[in-house]
Amino acid sequence: MSIKVNALSKSYGKQKAIDNISFEASPGRILGFLGPNGAGKSTTMKILSAYLSADAGEAVICGLGIRDNALEIKKRIGYLPEHTPLYVDMYVKEFLAFVAESYGLKGIDLKVKEVITKVGLEAEQFKKISMLSKGYKQRVGLAQAIIHDPQVLILDEPTSGLDPNQLLEIRSLIRNLGQNKTVILSTHIMQEVEAICDDVVIISKGKLVAVSSLQELREKHRNSSLEEIFRKLTA
Amino acid sequence: MYAVFKRELFSLLNSLMAYITIGVFLLATGLLLWFFPDSSIPDYGYAELGSFFNLVPFLFIFLIPAISMRAFAEERREGTYMLLAIRPLTELQIILAKYLACLSLVVVALLPTLVYYFSVYKLGSPAGNIDSAVVAGSYVGLLLLGSAFVSVGILASSLAKNQVVAFALAAFICFLVYMGLDAAAKIFSMQWIEGLLNGLSVNEHYQSISRGVIDTRDLVYFFSFNVFFLAWTSFVLKGRKW
Numbered sequence: 001m002s003i004k005v006n007a008l009s010k011s012y013g014k015q016k017a018i019d020n021i022s023f024e025a026s027p028g029r030i031l032g033f034l035g036p037n038g039a040g041k042s043t044t045m046k047i048l049s050a051y052l053s054a055d056a057g058e059a060v061i062c063g064l065g066i067r068d069n070a071l072e073i074k075k076r077i078g079y080l081p082e083h084t085p086l087y088v089d090m091y092v093k094e095f096l097a098f099v100a101e102s103y104g105l106k107g108i109d110l111k112v113k114e115v116i117t118k119v120g121l122e123a124e125q126f127k128k129i130s131m132l133s134k135g136y137k138q139r140v141g142l143a144q145a146i147i148h149d150p151q152v153l154i155l156d157e158p159t160s161g162l163d164p165n166q167l168l169e170i171r172s173l174i175r176n177l178g179q180n181k182t183v184i185l186s187t188h189i190m191q192e193v194e195a196i197c198d199d200v201v202i203i204s205k206g207k208l209v210a211v212s213s214l215q216e217l218r219e220k221h222r223n224s225s226l227e228e229i230f231r232k233l234t235a
Numbered sequence: 236m237y238a239v240f241k242r243e244l245f246s247l248l249n250s251l252m253a254y255i256t257i258g259v260f261l262l263a264t265g266l267l268l269w270f271f272p273d274s275s276i277p278d279y280g281y282a283e284l285g286s287f288f289n290l291v292p293f294l295f296i297f298l299i300p301a302i303s304m305r306a307f308a309e310e311r312r313e314g315t316y317m318l319l320a321i322r323p324l325t326e327l328q329i330i331l332a333k334y335l336a337c338l339s340l341v342v343v344a345l346l347p348t349l350v351y352y353f354s355v356y357k358l359g360s361p362a363g364n365i366d367s368a369v370v371a372g373s374y375v376g377l378l379l380l381g382s383a384f385v386s387v388g389i390l391a392s393s394l395a396k397n398q399v400v401a402f403a404l405a406a407f408i409c410f411l412v413y414m415g416l417d418a419a420a421k422i423f424s425m426q427w428i429e430g431l432l433n434g435l436s437v438n439e440h441y442q443s444i445s446r447g448v449i450d451t452r453d454l455v456y457f458f459s460f461n462v463f464f465l466a467w468t469s470f471v472l473k474g475r476k477w
Contacts, residue, residue: 012476049321050321051317051320051321071323071324071325072323074321074322074323075323077321079321081314081317081321083314085313085314085315085317085318086315086318087242087246087315087318089246089249090242090246098238098241098242099318099322101237101238101241102238102239102319102322102323102324103322103323104323144318
């Protein structure tokens, strides 16, 4: 198990963002993290990437507890935050070189070149990030998450706002990455879950409502589509 | 950490804001020291730069917050702080990178003023009739004063969401520690309070170094001042909810 989440809780003031969440994710499988807006998906992902700290509970990533090994864990995680924040005043190559350098990578030029090919940014690599369209910005966001070849990838709505062609490209990229990494991705699109996820975790109002493989979930609720299952569980 | 420092410095040097503030700073010192008859060095008649070193702290109260205001406030507004926080860097490394980048810009702003020293050196009668030790000490004092103001600016930027608020807050705190403590010291007739407030005042220590004597007490003061404000910033960032 490369991610083990155990009874994680976090509140903002009086509001409980996530309450007692536990699940596991293993390498070579893609875990779909689902839930309505405001369910606590992003909060959980922020905690897993050691950006925020949990109030209670513990997450173990690659055998390391997140509380005491934040720096070590950050080296092994690639994280694409929601809304893809980027330094828009930088050029694509410059930004990726900056990211590579902040991980202390060697052979930065080569790494940047590789990742640009991987996410399909060749045509846009000399542009300023502010000049890119949303889909290409998303690719830059994905590139900064995978440039250091992390064991664990956490992607917060990686395909939001993409056109159908880009959607397919990014999905197949995530699928490829998922072959030897642990991938957690959050999404609202049920077709996406059906297309690329192996396991599913559904949360609603901060609480866990389903943890299982996609197949098991389907067998449990026969004759209903994934969308109906989602609505039933999170209503 | 070097990567963050480099990016900060480049982004400061890429912004018009930096050039405008440095330009205004140089214009103001140039006008006051060489052109306006009431305060100009040629009219003053003595080959010294005392008026320059008295003027710069007041300009720094506005210049430095303008440079440092975007450090964290902008990242917070744009959500880009996450891009730093998810890397294997400690808060302190991020803070120091930003602090050093701002300080480098202050040095860039001060470098052209060496021309003033050169001019007075040449204009002296006979040429070279200037107390160079005092000038060197004063420049060290200015750098230390600048570093103190930068640490205040960095803290203000981490507290405020808005750059303008960060600027106003930093300018106010700089004003307070530079002049306010001096002024407050005069209010109290009790000697120990006066001594305490004077001991805490930036101006007091700056003046002391500007005499050309670099005293360990002043160095320790500026060092502690920086540590205090940067540690406070680190505390703020650790407790952030954004």
